[in-house]
Amino acid sequence: MGDLRLRRTLFQVAGVLVLLLSTILLARAAGPDCWVPARWQGGPLEMLRRAGSKQVLADPARAGILRDWYNPRTLDLLENTPVNCLLVTWSTGAKADVESEQHKLLAAYTRAAHQRRIAVVGLVYPGADPARAAAPVVEAGLDGLVIKGDSAGGPQIARELRRLLREKNSSAVVIALGVRDWLLSDADWPVLGTSGAVMPRVRVFSESDSVTATPTTEPWIDSNTWLVRSLRAWGGERPVWLGHRLGNPSEADYARAIADAAVAGGRWVLAPDDALLASLWRGQPEALATWRRIGACLNFYEQHAEWRGFTPAGSLGIIQDHAGKHAAMADENLNLIARRRIPYRVIERADLTAAALQGLQAVLAVSFAPPTEQERKLLAAFAEGGGLLVAGPSWNSGTLAEGDYAVKKLGAGRIAVYKQDPPDPEALSKDILDLLGNENLPVRLFNVAGMLAHVTAGPGGRRLLVQLVNYATEPSGLITVRAAGEYHRARLFSTDAPPADLKINKSGERIEVSVTKVAVYAALLLEK
Amino acid sequence: MNENWHTITRRQLLAVSGLSLASLGRGDPAAPAPRAPVAPVSIGKCANYDEDLVSLLAKQFDQIGGVRRLVGGKTVAIKLNLTGGGRIGTYTAGQTHWVHPKLVGAACHLMGRAGAKRIRLLEGAGRGDSLEDKMLNAGWDVAALRSAAPIVEFESTNHLGSGKRYARLKAAKPYIYPAFDLNHSYQDTDVYVSMSKLKHHEECGITLTIKNSFGITPNSIYGNDAGVDEPNENARRGREAVLHAGKRQPPKSAPQEVDFTSERHEGYRVPRICVDLTAARPVDLAIIDGIESSVQGEGPWVNGFKYANPQVLILGRNAVCTDAVATAVMGYDPRAKRGEPPFHRITPPQTPGAPEWAENPMLLAEAVGIGSADLSRIDVRGVPIKDALYDFESRRRG
Structure with a gap:
């Protein structure tokens, strides 16, 4: 009898939910x-x-x-x-x-x-x-x-x-x-x-x-x-x-x-x-x-x-300023850094706060007009706290670059200042990878020459979503996804097959998952 | 470019197939050095990498004296040829310009079974990557390789790596460098294996096991961004300035060139440096992967680079003898002089009018007593050269 009442209540709740959803x-x-x-x-x-x-x-x-x-x-x-x-x-x-x-x-x-x-x-x-x-x-x-x-x-x-x-x-x-x-x-x-x-x-x-x-x-x-x-x-x-x-x-x-x-x-x-x-x-x-x-x-x-509501996961923040004098170059930075498969987060200049820089290892601030005093303080504090700040010549760090940029220590962190304004986006994207170090990327992909990835995190950071798009005409295969973190489940989603659980191989503080084949799109959802 | 192409002749082919040993090289300025050592070379046929490579390789090891005697209880270092990146069409790098992972796995397995104490896979990896990362980037199953023998290790030799200091290895009769500072793995080994691809090379004509040794030089010392005084462990650039063109010297901490006024043309320098390297780090076992390969260059970045399927696997205990046999299998004369096919640039030089010739590294190696490039002295076992012949020149041009 109690069971029946419970079942009826559940049905009613489900009905209300369906109605609400509709x-x-x-x-x-x-x-x-x-x-x-x-x-x-x-x-x-x-x-x-x-x-x-x-x-x-x-x-x-x-x-x-x-x-x-x-x-x-x-x-x-x-x-x-x-x-x-x-x-x-x-x-x-x-x-x-x-x-x-x-x-x-x-x-x-x-x-x-x-x-x-x-x-x-x-x-x-x-x-x-x-x-x-x-x-x-x-x-x-x-x-x-x-x-x-x-x-x-x-x-x-x-x-x-x-x-x-x-x-x-x-x-x-x-x-x-x-x-x-x-x-x-x-x-x-x-x-x-x-x-x-x-x-x-x-x-x-x-x-x-x-x-x-x-x-x-x-x-x-x-x-x-x-x-x-x-x-x-x-x-x-x-x-x-x-x-x-x-x-x-x-x-x-x-x-x-x-x-x-x-x-x-x-x-x-x-x-x-x-x-x-x-x-x-x-x-x-x-x-x-x-x-x-x-x-x-x-x-x-x-x-x-x-x-769509997941937030971009990445150790690099890129400050975007549409009023900056090199808007086209700023776009190219976003394009080429994505092409190097460096996960990043775009931060609007208007949204630049200490909270916006939380969790980042590096901030790219080359594409905006000379920073205000408040922005300078904020970015300097980020570097002093152990981050890497990559800035343009307007930063005027007093260090002369022998090459394209000079790196100097700032508190517990570093600041890299480019000589050229704006820096060449192609060189910059390579430099960013060198400065960050492959090993420090939260997600690395292997055997993905014709592919790009978009990495986002679910609310609370317990889920990491690695979406892969294959831009080549032929399917890609034998892909390895390496992610930093303790993930215990890896599910692969694609548009033409049901979701499948994949084996996780642990490697120190990272995990590796092999994806056999991607025709055009696949999503790997990692769960802690 | 030399348009008077002539490749190995029918008469030479008859000579090397044992029907006539009379004529090769006679009266030629590049006449064989009589005292250069020789060792048997085995040729095997294999259509593709899905065939039973373990059985084929085991048979070929037996044909050159067996692998147990060579590796039993010893540390083995295998320098792989994993040059550059990229791919063409649907072919993997291992099907065109890298040695194939299945061949590497088969070699590790057989060596492990023959009692090798430890196997170290070696090659330079770029931009701060490990060698395993480089392999993963080409879709290799690194875990499978690691379990192919009791102990399989990986080391990128572009830098100091896991060693405490660089090993200095000397060349007895140097052409360019009297010695090299190399990753410790090239010294801390009992057996050194050069595993290369059977393919063309844009600047030098061909690249086989002698040329494969070019890649043992660390970027930290021989890269364009090597340090001036000391190695640069963050070096990420290629070796063009130091080794190819001799525009700058390696760091002062490393051995310098014997003659700073010598020719700077890369066709002169690169083959000589490869021979110096082969002298400094002698090859105990040469393996040439010609099962699937490519023509026109060493990688897909060379204009006109194309897939090829020679279906051969060649191996021997002497790098010069093995390369000589491989050159003949490619349809070329292994005693050809500089500028003659295949020893010249394949694509037009970037600077019009620049020299296009390249030296024949086998003759250079022979002259300093590393091994003989005289086919009439080399005992070819397994498949005869004439039955393994794959005309690289016509395929390149076709």
Whole structure:
């Protein structure tokens, strides 16, 4: 009898929890925070836009598919995928009647999308008239507008659109998908979106099959993980979208683009290529299977959304100052230090406090304007307490560098001061590794020439997450992950297989785990 | 570059296969030194690393006199050829420019079984890494290697390592350096094994077990960032300035060159330094991994570097004899003079007009009595050269 009552109570509690969870999920699905975006361009306006930009489709059948894309049946493709925000062709500066026809088409499509809890946002291209783009938003029921382009005027257009939408009592949001500078000059973006990202991959520079390199050179990896990290450090809780397209993508390229953004907590705006869309329209089984797997990839990261809240783990802190005079070089430092697989934490200059430096072995402070007296004291105290401070010539330590930098003792720690302002990022990234020492890295990876890792820690520091992305076209194997700490469980997650426990080998105060194969992505979750 | 390529001739091939011993080198300025020692060399065929390497290696050890007599109760140091990093396509480094881990494991296993007291695997590792880290970075199963014999140790010899001081080893008849300061492991051993790859070398033409000894020099003393007075234990750079080009000397604490006015061209210096090193640290067992390999250079950083599959394993007790046989297996004349194939630069020089020739290290070694490069004097066992022949030159060009 008691058992029955207990069981009933448990059922009731579970029911309440499920209800609560659903409410939270539904509530979240309403806002850009959990929009999972996809480019979904089509209609007559898209045809015209492509003709104008000379992106003429070679296959007339494909052109027809593109024109008819806003048939509600295309929404069926989104079943079993987490995609819940479609970026549709909305305004291009074309003739009013063409845009009007497109808006009518999209009004019906948006209603159908909303029935499926899918948000629709309209793409506003360079040349579009803000007034004409904003006017039909309410009528069509759009959830927002996305400004495309690379001119300097993006933020101005955004402000104008916001004003126009407010006048119409619209709650539609305005999102940027242009150059990164737009984000920095406007604090009101609900999403930190940029098209200034690259197709993630290993780049081969040689024309032949061979690679031009030196005995110690590793392949050049294009990745956007550093960019996501930089934006998240600056933008706080706001979601980060990367809006780049892929050139002639394979299925693995899609998986890689999704993973490259997701490991650092961002989202790649899924951009299915025309060939894939046409095959999906025709219901070709291979394309549908590919689409299902792409959807499964996206699902994986949404199912592990908790990982986005993990904090970057690393012994190096990099101070980021967007007002600094060498912003491009600062970006390159983030990029190249990540490529050396040195785990780091980005610290916004505004957030520079003693607490922000807690747990770090080294701080890189070369990319910001001369520090204030308070910042100087803080950083000097960090070094005196046993840390390593890497600074630019403005630090003026009184030590002349014979080489690129000079190292001198400061209390229990060291300060390395560069002669050049700013230091060469390539040399700096190598120097950082030398200064820190391989053996002091919290996580080291072996046999990962074409891979990068993003290392984060769960709340309380009892879980360490090592996410691996393989940028090479071939799977990587026989990888060793070495981590400092007493971990007793290692679980491997991937997008295409159930989680598996891996054997942990202890080696002094470190542990080693072997990962047999990584096609595109794998995550190793270490638990204390 | 010398365009008048000529590789080993049919007549020479007949000579080395035992059908005619008459003509090789006769009347040549590089005529064989009659007193240079000789030792048998074994050639084995093996399609790839999935074959039974333990059985093959055991058979080949037997063909050159057995491994028990050589290593029983002794400390064995094996200098591996793990030059640089990188890879091409889906090939592992061991399939192209490094010795393969399975071959290393098989050698350790057989030596352990033959009673070797301790086996030390040696090679330089870069940027503060241990040798195990370097191996892990190439996907090697270090734990398996460690358990391949009762005691298997690893040491990066780019620095002082676990020793208290550097060992000074002298060359009796030096070309460039009268002695070298080396990691202790090259002295604290009873048996020294040079395990190299069968492959080309961009500047020197080929790289075999004599050339493999170039890598025993520590960066702390022979690296570009070596100290001026003393070794620099934080050195991380290569050996171009000191050894290749002779632009600077090693630290004052180390032996200096015998003649500061000698030729600085690397094709002159590197082969001579390798011979000096081979004289200072004589090779007791030479093993050449040509099962899978590469053509065009010593690593994937050389333009045009390509995978090759010679399917041979060559070993012998004398490094010069073993290298000579290996050179013939590659389709070249082991008595070729400098500038003749394969002894010249493979890719165009970085400075137009710079010399492209390289010395033949086997003839240099022969001249100082290390071993004979005269195929007619070398007892080749197992597979005859003609049946093991793999034309590196045409594959490089093709």
